[in-house]
Each structure stands twice: as C-alpha cells, then as structure tokens.
Amino acid sequence: MVEDDDALVARLKAGDDTAFTVLVHRHSGRVYGIGLSMLRNEQDARDVVQDTFLNVYRRIDSFRGEAPFKSWLGRIATNNALMKLRTRRRKPEVSLQIRSPKFNDDGQHERDIVDFSPLADKISESRELGQRIRETVERLPDKYRTVLVLADYQQLSMKQIAELLDLTVPNVKTRLHRARLAVRESLADYLSGDD
C-alpha cells in the first residue's frame, strides 16, 4: 500500500529517516520543475532541490499540517528559487517579446484564430510541442515567467503569488494575463508554421 504524505511526515517527525527518503523521491521531480522553470539553469535547479529538502528535514517540526505537505514544500521551493533569482549573476536574457493579439479599428481580431486547445490532451505524445512550450516559457522575461510558473505550474492563487512576490493582486493578474497571451501567440505561430 502506498503511504500518503501525512503518514510519511508523521514518521519523519518521529525520527524515521526512511520516510524522508520516500518524500524526497516522491516530490523531487516537482521541486526540480519549479527550480528549472524559474531559473532556466539545470545546476541552479538542482541546488534548489537540495536546499529545499534540507529545509524540509530541518523544519519538519514546524509543519503543522494545516495545508497539504505538497503546498508547504512548493512554497519552500519557490522561496529558494526566488532567493536565487534575486541574488545570482544574471544569465543574459534573450527575452521573448511580449506580444498581444492584434485588433482592427472595430476591435475585431486581425488574424484568423486556429483552435489548438485539443492539443492540451496530447502534449504527452508530442515531445516537440512540449519542448516548444518550455522554450517559450524560458524566454519570457523574469517578471512574467515567475508569475506564469507560480500560477499555471504550481497552481498558486493570485493572493499567494502577490504575497510571495510582494506585488498587488491586480499587478499579478496583469503579468499573468500578458504571459498567457505571449505563450498563446508563440504557440499559434509555431502551429501555423509562421515561426
């Protein structure tokens, strides 16, 4: 039987380090994903994974279980990634231009829109599409990428993101909207062969 996170946390609090190993193996991919998508660098992302699980080990007694372990872990990982993002020597950015859809004078879309939404169910079958999305997200300027990753990958609320980034909720919404528009435009170009 697969032991749930709550049971593993209880065992870890009781001093059973084997529970820690299970938690690390279960969640390391997600933490790595947070680090990689925010920092765009594999070594930095691996550092985030290591720092995050060390924090978990040292602070497990302060985890009161009011939120799921996964959320608590995600918050620690995000804070570690943000800290690294603020302090590291910046990798030169070749940022994606933040593009929005174009409209004519009557406020109608200028170009035809192809509905690629069914691809969302098939992304696991298309390595190329997944790669394109990762590259697009990577090329977003930091301030847009961070919000997109926190909202759409980590599924944090606008309020949680605002608190983490010390922004207002309307500011978070504006950045997220622009980031989604930019990713959407990039995918539309790619799928229509314009890029």
Add this chain to the structure above:
Amino acid sequence: MRCEDVTGILLEYDGGGLPPPRRGRVEHHLEACATCAAYANTYTAVQDLVQEALAVELSQADQADLDMALQTAIRRTA
C-alpha cells in the same frame, strides 16, 4: 462588447471572477463569435499546456546525487 474587450478580460472570465452581468455579456459574445471562442479556448488551454510541459523528472543519476548530498549534509548538521 468587442473582441478586443473580451480578450482583455479572459483571465477574470476563466478564473470565475467576473460579476454576472459582465460574465453574461462575455458568454453572449463567445456564442456569437467563432474567432473569439477559438481564442478563448486556446487561452484556457495555455494553462494546461504549461502545466504538462513543465512537469519534469530528475534523472536517476541526479536523484542518486541528490540522495548522497542530502545524507552528507544531514550527517554534517546532526
């Protein structure tokens, strides 16, 4: 309501944050405008696509390195 207005509030529409009268106007526009309906579908799909595309796994070698690094760090602070 114009296509441009609808596009500008898709985030609020998707998140369920629009008050009923405004939400109704957006829905009415999306029913009548195939272009905007397609645009809204793809805007919503971006969230799932990002979620799926960013999900990664640590390689076995990286996982083994991580295990070892954590054990060493924990022993050092014990």
